[in-house]
Every structure is written in C-alpha cells, then in structure tokens.
Amino acid sequence: MTLVRFQGFGATSLEAEVSGDEHDPAILLVHGAGQTRAVWSVVVEGLVQAGRRVINLDLRGHGGSDWPESGAYDLDAHVGDLRAVLAQLGSRPVVVAATLGGWIAALALETDAANLAAGLVLVDMPVGADPETAKRIGERLRQQPSQGDARWDPRAVAHLDIEVVRQRLLRAAPALVLPTQVVRGGIGWVGQAASSIEFDALLPNAEVVEVEDADLLVVTDRTEAFLGRLLDFLERKQPRSAAEFRAGSDARTLRDAMGCFATGVTIVTACDAQGTPIGLTANSFTSVSLDPPLLLVCIANTAGTAPILREASHFGVNVLQTSQQPASNRFAGKGEDRFAATPWTPGETGVPLLDGSLVSFECRRHAVHDGGDHFILVGKVVRAAFEPRRDPLLYFRGKYRRLHFT
Ligand SMILES: Cc1cc2nc3c(=O)[nH]c(=O)nc-3n(C[C@H](O)[C@H](O)[C@H](O)COP(=O)(O)O)c2cc1C
CATH class of the missing domain: 3.40.50.1820 (Alpha/Beta hydrolase fold, catalytic domain)
Structure with missing residues (x-):
C-alpha cells in the first residue's frame, strides 16, 4: 500500500x-x-x-x-x-x-x-x-x-x-x-x-x-x-485481460502460465564422485508409477549440479515443509555453502537426506530422458521416510505459500 x-x-x-x-x-x-x-x-x-x-x-x-x-x-x-x-x-x-x-x-x-x-x-x-x-x-x-x-x-x-x-x-x-x-x-x-x-x-x-x-x-x-x-x-x-502464451512468445510468459500450477518444493540431492554432497531446489517433482515405484524431477541442463545428477547411481528427493523455506532459497541461490548451513544425514544408499523434511525419497536412477533444455530424471524409490504431521511449503505464481484453510 x-x-x-x-x-x-x-x-x-x-x-x-x-x-x-x-x-x-x-x-x-x-x-x-x-x-x-x-x-x-x-x-x-x-x-x-x-x-x-x-x-x-x-x-x-x-x-x-x-x-x-x-x-x-x-x-x-x-x-x-x-x-x-x-x-x-x-x-x-x-x-x-x-x-x-x-x-x-x-x-x-x-x-x-x-x-x-x-x-x-x-x-x-x-x-x-x-x-x-x-x-x-x-x-x-x-x-x-x-x-x-x-x-x-x-x-x-x-x-x-x-x-x-x-x-x-x-x-x-x-x-x-x-x-x-x-x-x-x-x-x-x-x-x-x-x-x-x-x-x-x-x-x-x-x-x-x-x-x-x-x-x-x-x-x-x-x-x-x-x-x-x-x-x-x-x-x-471489467474482465481482467487474460495473458496468453503462444509458441514463439517469450519464455517469461510461459513461466507465468506454468506458475498457475501450485506445487510443493523439493531439494534434489546426490553425491559427486568424491562423495561430496550436492543438491538443488526443484518443484518439477511428479509421482510417476506405483508399481514399479517411480518418480521424476526435471533438471535444467545448465544447472551446475546437472552433470552429477545425470550420472549419479542414486539421488534423494526431499519434500520441504514450511520451516525449510530458507533451505529452499539456499539450494536455489549462488555462493552459500548449501550443506554447511543445512542439517542432513546420509541415507541407506548414501544420498544426503535433509533433516526435518516432510518426506525424503531415496531413489536409484531408473532412466534419464531428454526434455528440451531440461532432462527428466526418473528414479525408482528405494525408501521413503515421512513425517505426517508437518505442513508443506508450497510454491505458486513465483511465491512461497502455506496451506490456508478457511
Ligand atoms: C521454487 C523453485 C523451484 C525450482 N525448480 C527447479 C526445477 O524443477 N528444476 C531445475 O532445474 N531448477 C529449478 N529451480 C532453480 C534451481 O534451484 C536453481 O537454478 C539453482 O541455482 C540451481 O543450482 P545449481 O546451478 O547449483 O545446480 C527452482 C528454483 C526454485 C526457487
């Protein structure tokens, strides 16, 4: 105001x-x-x-x-x-x-x-x-x-x-x-x-x-x-004029259109060849199949962590809860040591799991598909540890949100 x-x-x-x-x-x-x-x-x-x-x-x-x-x-x-x-x-x-x-x-x-x-x-x-x-x-x-x-x-x-x-x-x-x-x-x-x-x-x-x-x-x-x-x-x-994307329009408009789909927020993690933990924030998470148990995330080819995630035999997907918004920013930002400031523990497969997540999936790499300027990383769920009583961190139209019941 x-x-x-x-x-x-x-x-x-x-x-x-x-x-x-x-x-x-x-x-x-x-x-x-x-x-x-x-x-x-x-x-x-x-x-x-x-x-x-x-x-x-x-x-x-x-x-x-x-x-x-x-x-x-x-x-x-x-x-x-x-x-x-x-x-x-x-x-x-x-x-x-x-x-x-x-x-x-x-x-x-x-x-x-x-x-x-x-x-x-x-x-x-x-x-x-x-x-x-x-x-x-x-x-x-x-x-x-x-x-x-x-x-x-x-x-x-x-x-x-x-x-x-x-x-x-x-x-x-x-x-x-x-x-x-x-x-x-x-x-x-x-x-x-x-x-x-x-x-x-x-x-x-x-x-x-x-x-x-x-x-x-x-x-x-x-x-x-x-x-x-x-x-x-x-x-x-006085109808609000609807925005429109057409093939060839700017990517920003498409991003705004995609942003109309409300999601949770995850941090995708893995270890590099030296065993050092890596990870990035991603909301492109989707459950794919129950039998076999499969999920996917889409990772930008240009992401710094992309080469490691593409090759890693195992990766983790940590679904964030409301108090983990700072972690979400840390794993989407530059400069800060992402893991130094975030409590984590190695899972059974060795992938880093973030403490206090709503759910942490440990996955074995199942498939990697081409997806334009992203690649689609499909994982087979080996283990999922979850906490039923916390509220999710949400993301909608470019902003973090919380569940709101009236
Ligand atoms: C809420 C949110 C969701 C995001 N989702 C994705 C995603 O699904 N895939 C992706 O590649 N980047 C996504 N990003 C952007 C990456 O987190 C960001 O580019 C990060 O800096 C990449 O780190 P890296 O370059 O170290 O790999 C998202 C960022 C935010 C804040």
Missing part, C-alpha cells in the same frame, strides 16, 4: 491509499458522508485479492485530504475534485461510491462518462428524500463510531439541499452511459423508493441490486454480501 496525493479542485490536495498491482484494472473508491476511506478496508482487501488495483480516496475535509480553511464543501467543489483525480489516473477506473460519494461520482461523470471511467457502482445513494428523512439520515450518519483515526471536518457534512441534489441527479442519469450497478439495502433506500426508482429508470446501462439485512449501510453491515455482488459486476463488466 502506498499513499498518493492528487491535485484536487482549486489548490486542494487529496490523499489516497493505493494498493494492488499497477497493471491490474483500477477501482476508485469514494466514501460517503460521515466516513473516511477507512470504511472500505475489508473491501480493498477483497478487491486486491481478486486482482484489482485500488485507489481509496479521502474526500476533501476528510481523513488525510486537505480541509480547506474557507470551508468550500459544496457539491461542485467535490465534483471538481473527483474529475481532477480521474484525469490524473493512468487508466479509466470503475468508480465505486457510497452515499454522498455516489452523488459526487454521478455528477462528476455527467460529462464525458465513458472517457473518464470504465464503470460506476453507486452504493446506498439516496435520491431525494423528504426533509424529515434527510435529517434523520444525517443524524444517524453523524453518530456513527469513527473507524480508527477516521476524522472529518464537521462543516463537510453540513447543509446540502437534498431537493436540489435530487433534481441534479435526475438530470445527470441519462448521461451516465457506462456500465452501472446500483446497490441498495442500507438507509439510503429507506423512504425514498419513488425517486430512486425514477433515477434507476433513467440510467442507460444499469443493473439494480438489493442487499438484504443491512441496518444503516450495506458497506459496513453486509460487507461480504456487498463484495460478492461487486466482484460479480466487475468480472462481467
């Missing part, structure tokens, strides 16, 4: 938290009245895990953004801010905005919607209300406990004429020519069905979703349900 400052409307500077990979499709989050960006914390996590880049913005007068001394918190100042932020982003985001944020986003996208954003999600956005309901909503929002160090300038949530807002929203709706999701369920829905339905009907490309059982706000009361609906919308309207 990094903090970024955007130039807003006038001399106002706005703060945002940016998370996720810069190449992933962007989502701009705009919080509502009586909140700061902290309200989105769980949503941010879910979006990043789903492969999105998230820009989580504080509105002026909220959190880390400027609190203008002049008290310029009218809707047009906010709209100017958001248009300025959208113009500074490298790609068109899907804008996800709640309550007051929804007003700002809808009005900001009234002009040039499709050029500024890839989609719009309006959450619990009230469209007009009788003054009594508006007052009640305002009071409840102001009573909300603040999240973390969430703070806002009280002037920022003062007097907005909801009837004026209603008229402006109804005027803006037909111009919002981008994929839109309207999510209701919180207080924004209460007592304003008529104007909301009118607004929804004017949206050119919208789907309306109702989330049940929210008390005040969908985002805070029904976070997981909201996230599920949001991700469904994003998968359909």
Whole structure:
C-alpha cells in the first residue's frame, strides 16, 4: 500500500491509499458522508485479492485530504475534485461510491462518462428524500463510531439541499452511459423508493441490486454480501485481460502460465564422485508409477549440479515443509555453502537426506530422458521416510505459500 496525493479542485490536495498491482484494472473508491476511506478496508482487501488495483480516496475535509480553511464543501467543489483525480489516473477506473460519494461520482461523470471511467457502482445513494428523512439520515450518519483515526471536518457534512441534489441527479442519469450497478439495502433506500426508482429508470446501462439485512449501510453491515455482488459486476463488466502464451512468445510468459500450477518444493540431492554432497531446489517433482515405484524431477541442463545428477547411481528427493523455506532459497541461490548451513544425514544408499523434511525419497536412477533444455530424471524409490504431521511449503505464481484453510 502506498499513499498518493492528487491535485484536487482549486489548490486542494487529496490523499489516497493505493494498493494492488499497477497493471491490474483500477477501482476508485469514494466514501460517503460521515466516513473516511477507512470504511472500505475489508473491501480493498477483497478487491486486491481478486486482482484489482485500488485507489481509496479521502474526500476533501476528510481523513488525510486537505480541509480547506474557507470551508468550500459544496457539491461542485467535490465534483471538481473527483474529475481532477480521474484525469490524473493512468487508466479509466470503475468508480465505486457510497452515499454522498455516489452523488459526487454521478455528477462528476455527467460529462464525458465513458472517457473518464470504465464503470460506476453507486452504493446506498439516496435520491431525494423528504426533509424529515434527510435529517434523520444525517443524524444517524453523524453518530456513527469513527473507524480508527477516521476524522472529518464537521462543516463537510453540513447543509446540502437534498431537493436540489435530487433534481441534479435526475438530470445527470441519462448521461451516465457506462456500465452501472446500483446497490441498495442500507438507509439510503429507506423512504425514498419513488425517486430512486425514477433515477434507476433513467440510467442507460444499469443493473439494480438489493442487499438484504443491512441496518444503516450495506458497506459496513453486509460487507461480504456487498463484495460478492461487486466482484460479480466487475468480472462481467471489467474482465481482467487474460495473458496468453503462444509458441514463439517469450519464455517469461510461459513461466507465468506454468506458475498457475501450485506445487510443493523439493531439494534434489546426490553425491559427486568424491562423495561430496550436492543438491538443488526443484518443484518439477511428479509421482510417476506405483508399481514399479517411480518418480521424476526435471533438471535444467545448465544447472551446475546437472552433470552429477545425470550420472549419479542414486539421488534423494526431499519434500520441504514450511520451516525449510530458507533451505529452499539456499539450494536455489549462488555462493552459500548449501550443506554447511543445512542439517542432513546420509541415507541407506548414501544420498544426503535433509533433516526435518516432510518426506525424503531415496531413489536409484531408473532412466534419464531428454526434455528440451531440461532432462527428466526418473528414479525408482528405494525408501521413503515421512513425517505426517508437518505442513508443506508450497510454491505458486513465483511465491512461497502455506496451506490456508478457511
Ligand atoms: C521454487 C523453485 C523451484 C525450482 N525448480 C527447479 C526445477 O524443477 N528444476 C531445475 O532445474 N531448477 C529449478 N529451480 C532453480 C534451481 O534451484 C536453481 O537454478 C539453482 O541455482 C540451481 O543450482 P545449481 O546451478 O547449483 O545446480 C527452482 C528454483 C526454485 C526457487
């Protein structure tokens, strides 16, 4: 996560938290009245895990953004801010905005919607209300406990004429020519069905979703349900572009494709002619046959240990557990004396077996096959000593992982 400052409307500077990979499709989050960006914390996590880049913005007068001394918190100042932020982003985001944020986003996208954003999600956005309901909503929002160090300038949530807002929203709706999701369920829905339905009907490309059982706000009361609906919308309207390898493409892309297969991690060991232990980290391990008992690993022809492994009469395959990640790095890296820093014992066939492995296979060389820039080393299992109670070290998409059960 990094903090970024955007130039807003006038001399106002706005703060945002940016998370996720810069190449992933962007989502701009705009919080509502009586909140700061902290309200989105769980949503941010879910979006990043789903492969999105998230820009989580504080509105002026909220959190880390400027609190203008002049008290310029009218809707047009906010709209100017958001248009300025959208113009500074490298790609068109899907804008996800709640309550007051929804007003700002809808009005900001009234002009040039499709050029500024890839989609719009309006959450619990009230469209007009009788003054009594508006007052009640305002009071409840102001009573909300603040999240973390969430703070806002009280002037920022003062007097907005909801009837004026209603008229402006109804005027803006037909111009919002981008994929839109309207999510209701919180207080924004209460007592304003008529104007909301009118607004929804004017949206050119919208789907309306109702989330049940929210008390005040969908985002805070029904976070997981909201996230599920949001991700469904994003998968359909802002699909992540699939990467593609074709014969002749660069090896890096193929490696990324192969990395989609989750594996364990092994260290393959043997002794050279002088009886000195050698070994390297390999995740190309596969069980091959039960009868006879065979397994294989693929070894790069260019590996320093390749000539020894190719010739060795016996070799060991040590399947690593979570605490052996340092050993995995050591046996994949250069320079360090791999065996000096790793406790090991010779097996019955003399091959080095690493202490504490999940399982150590001792193998006799069965066959060596050509495999392009690797060779396929097939071993006949002579003995397997294993420890059933440890968790495996995993490798997926170029990173170590652990088992995670929810
Ligand atoms: C998780 C992981 C899996 C690896 N899998 C293999 C493999 O299956 N085959 C291989 O030849 N190299 C593999 N490598 C790379 C070797 O471990 C690395 O190139 C090592 O430095 C080779 O050592 P050497 O040159 O001393 O033989 C892997 C590395 C890592 C980190």
